[in-house]
Amino acid sequence: MAHINENFLSLKQSYLFSEVAKRVSAFSERHPEKKIIRMGIGDVTLPLVDCVIDSMHQAVEDMAKKETFHGYGPEQGYDFLRTAIQEYYQQEMGVSLNLDEIFISDGAKSDVGNITDLFSAENTVLIPDPVYPVYVDTNQMLGTKIVYLQADENNGFCPMPPEQGADLIYLCSPNNPTGAAYTRQQLKEWVDYANRYGAIILFDAAYEAFVSEQGLPRSIFEIEGAKTCAIEFCSLSKTAGFTGTRCGYTVVPKALTAKSEQEKEILLNQLWLRRQTTKFNGVSYIVQRGAAAVFTQQGKRQTRENISYYRENARMIGAALTEKGIPYFGGINSPYIWMKCPNGMDSWEFFDFLLENAAVVGTPGAGFGNNGEGFFRLTAFSDHESTAEAMERMKKIL
Amino acid sequence: MAHINENFLSLKQSYLFSEVAKRVSAFSERHPEKKIIRMGIGDVTLPLVDCVIDSMHQAVEDMAKKETFHGYGPEQGYDFLRTAIQEYYQQEMGVSLNLDEIFISDGAKSDVGNITDLFSAENTVLIPDPVYPVYVDTNQMLGTKIVYLQADENNGFCPMPPEQGADLIYLCSPNNPTGAAYTRQQLKEWVDYANRYGAIILFDAAYEAFVSEQGLPRSIFEIEGAKTCAIEFCSLSKTAGFTGTRCGYTVVPKALTAKSEQEKEILLNQLWLRRQTTKFNGVSYIVQRGAAAVFTQQGKRQTRENISYYRENARMIGAALTEKGIPYFGGINSPYIWMKCPNGMDSWEFFDFLLENAAVVGTPGAGFGNNGEGFFRLTAFSDHESTAEAMERMKKIL
Numbered sequence: 001m002a003h004i005n006e007n008f009l010s011l012k013q014s015y016l017f018s019e020v021a022k023r024v025s026a027f028s029e030r031h032p033e034k035k036i037i038r039m040g041i042g043d044v045t046l047p048l049v050d051c052v053i054d055s056m057h058q059a060v061e062d063m064a065k066k067e068t069f070h071g072y073g074p075e076q077g078y079d080f081l082r083t084a085i086q087e088y089y090q091q092e093m094g095v096s097l098n099l100d101e102i103f104i105s106d107g108a109k110s111d112v113g114n115i116t117d118l119f120s121a122e123n124t125v126l127i128p129d130p131v132y133p134v135y136v137d138t139n140q141m142l143g144t145k146i147v148y149l150q151a152d153e154n155n156g157f158c159p160m161p162p163e164q165g166a167d168l169i170y171l172c173s174p175n176n177p178t179g180a181a182y183t184r185q186q187l188k189e190w191v192d193y194a195n196r197y198g199a200i201i202l203f204d205a206a207y208e209a210f211v212s213e214q215g216l217p218r219s220i221f222e223i224e225g226a227k228t229c230a231i232e233f234c235s236l237s238k239t240a241g242f243t244g245t246r247c248g249y250t251v252v253p254k255a256l257t258a259k260s261e262q263e264k265e266i267l268l269n270q271l272w273l274r275r276q277t278t279k280f281n282g283v284s285y286i287v288q289r290g291a292a293a294v295f296t297q298q299g300k301r302q303t304r305e306n307i308s309y310y311r312e313n314a315r316m317i318g319a320a321l322t323e324k325g326i327p328y329f330g331g332i333n334s335p336y337i338w339m340k341c342p343n344g345m346d347s348w349e350f351f352d353f354l355l356e357n358a359a360v361v362g363t364p365g366a367g368f369g370n371n372g373e374g375f376f377r378l379t380a381f382s383d384h385e386s387t388a389e390a391m392e393r394m395k396k397i398l
Numbered sequence: 399m400a401h402i403n404e405n406f407l408s409l410k411q412s413y414l415f416s417e418v419a420k421r422v423s424a425f426s427e428r429h430p431e432k433k434i435i436r437m438g439i440g441d442v443t444l445p446l447v448d449c450v451i452d453s454m455h456q457a458v459e460d461m462a463k464k465e466t467f468h469g470y471g472p473e474q475g476y477d478f479l480r481t482a483i484q485e486y487y488q489q490e491m492g493v494s495l496n497l498d499e500i501f502i503s504d505g506a507k508s509d510v511g512n513i514t515d516l517f518s519a520e521n522t523v524l525i526p527d528p529v530y531p532v533y534v535d536t537n538q539m540l541g542t543k544i545v546y547l548q549a550d551e552n553n554g555f556c557p558m559p560p561e562q563g564a565d566l567i568y569l570c571s572p573n574n575p576t577g578a579a580y581t582r583q584q585l586k587e588w589v590d591y592a593n594r595y596g597a598i599i600l601f602d603a604a605y606e607a608f609v610s611e612q613g614l615p616r617s618i619f620e621i622e623g624a625k626t627c628a629i630e631f632c633s634l635s636k637t638a639g640f641t642g643t644r645c646g647y648t649v650v651p652k653a654l655t656a657k658s659e660q661e662k663e664i665l666l667n668q669l670w671l672r673r674q675t676t677k678f679n680g681v682s683y684i685v686q687r688g689a690a691a692v693f694t695q696q697g698k699r700q701t702r703e704n705i706s707y708y709r710e711n712a713r714m715i716g717a718a719l720t721e722k723g724i725p726y727f728g729g730i731n732s733p734y735i736w737m738k739c740p741n742g743m744d745s746w747e748f749f750d751f752l753l754e755n756a757a758v759v760g761t762p763g764a765g766f767g768n769n770g771e772g773f774f775r776l777t778a779f780s781d782h783e784s785t786a787e788a789m790e791r792m793k794k795i796l
Contacts (some may be wrong), residue, residue: 106679
């Protein structure tokens with residue numbers, strides 16, 4: 001008699017985006033004449049940049065001819081892409097990586113989810129609240145003990161290490177959903193904490209390309225000591241609009257270890273390699289060719305233009321909120337604006353208020369954790385016209 | 399102090415293909431003048447068919463324009479592809495599936511590997527020997543109890559149900575590495591067994607497109623009763639040469655349940671949906687467009703031509719072995735020929751003999767399990783010229 005992984009039964013159903021969709025659709029039926037502006041889901045809207053398109057057309061052609069056809073590639077990704085990422089870390093962040101510390105994947109969500117395969121269910125895991133729900137859900141599937149890090153206005157949504165130790169620590173900076181970004185000094189405290197307790201930091205850098213303030217770290221490996229305590233996940237979804245193209249990468253330093261039951265040091269790089277070669281077969285050749293184009297001079301210039309476009313939206317949203325005296329976080333190093341709901345409204349009250357009176361859709365902060373209550377997430381991924389229109393509508397009713 | 403998943407320590411290092419590579423490279427250094435013919439790794443060599451190429455070029459263009467750009471897609475895959483697969487099952491195999499029983503993935507290896515997430519480590523798992531090594535490795539990572547099904551010449555490498563019960567059962571038909579295919583009657587016995595014991599059959603149909611004998615099942619769902627006891631994995635890798643393009647699909651019937659600790663029936667379709675929406679973000683839009691083209695009339699015709707090409711290679715290999723009186727399995731419903739090593743040689747002895755005397759590379763059967771000892775796998779994925787040349791060389795020395 002087959003038995004299930006019992007941990008699945010402790011998962012909460014995720015009603016956030018389905019509930020948002022339900023309310024929007026009901027509003028739309030009642031007011032078919034109103035033009036709804038969607039600033040809820042964190043998905044890009046600009047098309048892929050030219051050099052990525054060219055590179056993928058070329059790769060499709062490669063697949064059409066016997067001489068240039070590509071069958072199975074290395075599970076860890078092609079060297080042409082790993083080398084490009086290695087150079088990116090060196091040039092942009094001053095971080096030296098070995099080629100075999102870089103693993104290409106179909107996106108950060110897969111790797112963030114699958115990384116739990118490597119760890120014991122006996123670990124105690126620190127997870128910020130509020131945060132990207134995948135960290136909590138995947139740890140509940142494994143059955144680890146979760147301790148929440150309280151992120152709130154007092155700590156600027158950048159929680160710092162607790163008194164007691166821990167085994168695994170999830171950090172996301174710049175943060176989804178709050179847009180808050182750790183300083184170098186703050187990350188150094190986390191790295192020191194992790195090294196002191198033998199903990200592993202699982203660092204989600206998916207929004208690194210949005211960091212605009214000088215001196216803020218974009219990789220945990222900019223911090224001294226991180227190579228003995230951190231794994232970094234990154235993605236081209238937000239960097240280059242790859243949400244539907246699917247490519248990411250994960251860095252597992254060769255110096256990084258965790259303990260076996262007999263307290264032997266086990267290399268996590270080897271464990272992840274074994275996991276990926278067993279349960280994964282690499283990313284499409286065509287997609288990897290497109291991804292490599294992102295890291296060329298032309299690709300970096302073109303994707304930076306797109307990010308500047310989204311940044312201008314974030315600036316507009318921030319300016320509107322400032323004008324109305326509404327406190328918010330994020331927006332400077334992130335495509336997300338995390339605003340306080342006005343007049344003491346809770347997250348869903350404000351959602352309804354904004355939808356009914358301005359036909360603008362955002363995401364209720366309460367959907368990201370208990371500490372998200374009373375907050376609201378707006379994204380900068382619309383176009384200028386819709387963003388400007390949404391801000392005009394919001395200013396009228398706030 | 400972070401602790402690892404202790405089960406990783408029980409994994410055997412997989413030396414098979416690295417050992418093959420090492421010996422080939424040593425031979426090549428000693429005999430730089432010899433032209434080595436590789437019939438070892440099961441990777442396709444023909445380029446993607448025209449209509450797949452056209453469809454992917456079009457999809458790349460879609461990604462270049464704001465109006466047709468695709469961001470995040472559904473984790474389960476686009477309806478245009480799921481509908482195509484639904485029709486394929488109906489038309490080719492007479493199997494009716496609901497759209498939400500079909501999940502698109504980046505390949506069968508990922509899904510076969512990740513499916514263990516759904517199950518308790520307390521399950522007892524039946525795995526044929528010899529077989530595709532991923533089943534064993536992923537179950538060792540989870541820590542289930544593995545019982546081997548003895549596949550050998552006596553049962554034509556198609557082991558049948560044992561006396562005692564089990565919880566999970568891996569079947570691969572047509573089989574990798576032996577090329578053996580279950581009959582309808584044999585699969586019916588497995589389905590009845592699984593339904594009797596409440597076991598789940600994990601059915602790997604990656605080679606279904608190579609079935610050429612009339613009446614042989616290509617899907618487990620052709621068998622009455624399978625929807626209450628089976629999950630099916632399939633892939634376009636061998637069907638349409640997608641080994642480097644990456645697309646597969648998994649069918650989890652809505653009627654399929656496994657038990658919770660409290661013996662409640664839990665829907666596995668819902669569990670897999672939760673797993674995929676949490677740890678996966680869908681397959682590249684471009685790849686899904688290419689995959690959908692495989693299922694058009696034109697796509698089916700073009701991919702069938704490629705399969706016929708490989709089949710002719712299999713026929714040549716079989717004819718050469720028959721001429722030399724060497725027993726073999728497979729080759730008729732499979733791109734693999736599973737030959738008995740001549741003159742009582744063991745798998746690696748024959749590997750060396752063939753390499754040294756004919757400069758032909760195959761895969762030692764012992765690498766797929768204990769019962770593979772004394773056997774040798776040749777693949778039909780080379781071109782006609784190399785296959786013919788390899789057979790001429792083999793015939794001279796056998």
